[in-house]
Amino acid sequence: MHSPAPLPHGSAPLVRRAAAELIGTASLVAVVVGSGIQAASLSADIGVQLLANSLASAIGLGLLIVLFGPVSGGYLNPVVTLAAWWAGRHDGSGPRARDAAAYVAAQAAGAVVGALLAEAMFGRARIAWSTQARIGDRLLLGEVVATAGLVLLIYGLPRIGRPQLTPVAVAAYIAAAIWFTSSGSFANPAATIGRAFTDSFTGISPASLPGFVAAQLAGGVIGVALGTLLFGPTRTPSHPALPAD
Numbered sequence: 001m002h003s004p005a006p007l008p009h010g011s012a013p014l015v016r017r018a019a020a021e022l023i024g025t026a027s028l029v030a031v032v033v034g035s036g037i038q039a040a041s042l043s044a045d046i047g048v049q050l051l052a053n054s055l056a057s058a059i060g061l062g063l064l065i066v067l068f069g070p071v072s073g074g075y076l077n078p079v080v081t082l083a084a085w086w087a088g089r090h091d092g093s094g095p096r097a098r099d100a101a102a103y104v105a106a107q108a109a110g111a112v113v114g115a116l117l118a119e120a121m122f123g124r125a126r127i128a129w130s131t132q133a134r135i136g137d138r139l140l141l142g143e144v145v146a147t148a149g150l151v152l153l154i155y156g157l158p159r160i161g162r163p164q165l166t167p168v169a170v171a172a173y174i175a176a177a178i179w180f181t182s183s184g185s186f187a188n189p190a191a192t193i194g195r196a197f198t199d200s201f202t203g204i205s206p207a208s209l210p211g212f213v214a215a216q217l218a219g220g221v222i223g224v225a226l227g228t229l230l231f232g233p234t235r236t237p238s239h240p241a242l243p244a245d
Contacts, residue, residue, distance in 0.1 A: 017072035018102045022110035024068040025076045029114030029194040030121075031060035036202035037122045049201055054178040062171030069167070077188040078104040079220035083151045086224060090233045093158065104190070111194025119198055130196050130203030134183065135211065142183030143215035144222065149177060150187050151223025152230075159231035189213045 012020075035056035039049040065074040073095065075081040081095065081103045088094020095103060120126060153173050157166050177185035186192045186204070192213060196206045204212065 012071055014099055014102060017099065018106040020068045020072040021075060021081075021103045022106035022113075024064050024072070024074060025107040025110035025190055025194075026114035026117065028057075028061055028064055028076050029111045029191050030118045031114075032057045032191065033115050033118035033195065033198045033200060033202050034121060035060075037118060037124070037198075037200045040201045041122075050178065050184075053202065054175050057178065058171040058175035061174055062167045065167040065170060072103065074167075075103060076107060076190075077150075078107055078190050079147055079151060079188065079216050080154055081107070083155060083220050083224050087155060087227075087233070107190035108193055111190040111192075112197055113194075115194040115197040119200075124198075124200075127197065128199045130199045130205050132199070132203045132208075133205045134208040139183045140211050140215040142181035143186060143212055144219040146177045146181045146183060146185035146187040147216045147219025148223040148226065149173060149219075151220050152226050155224060155227030156231050159227070159234070183212070183215075186212055187216060187219070189216050192216065 032053070036049070036053045039052035043049055043052075061076070064076060068074040068076070073081075073084065075084060081100050084094035085097060085100040086094070094100075116126060119128070150170070150173060153169055154166065157163050157169060174185060174187070177187065186195070189212075192204060192209060195202055195204050196209055197203075
């Protein structure tokens, strides 16, 4: 028995696509926060905690992109969404402005839901602001680097004719960036907001949010600029983009 073919990105109604982004982002943040809580409960070694959290986060992200990509694009990240909208103005590969706005709102809401869900699964306080301050120039630079690299990767793969590698490549990059950046590679404004709602290993204090989000947006701009410089503004002609709307 054959499974039905997935809908091309953009062919589903906006409500369904926004719901996919909300559920996908909620699932991603639940994986990140939940694995952090679990790792901290099983080991007092910070290195072991980070290893467990990075592996679970990367695997979860890759699977979620595979699942939700055919419905909404599987952006699960406002910076990636905005980068896709900006780049798509040239070749029609990204969401329209209205859709991008709906995705960003859905991602932010989903991130909060995901964090609260993870807290509830482990029997912790339902709403507890994080007390983990993540402030400092070196951390903000780490977020710029992490986000720029992520956007460059996502921007570049379709332009070199390898869009099918996106789930694996993005998951691998995030697993690496969690280790090689000083900030731990949040690289996602929605997930950053959601992680303010958990006072756990993966949390970030509300006071740290403005700096991290600003660094992520700056990294997104740099990533798009580098991608345009290296690969040009349009996708490889032999690998046409999926219809946007």
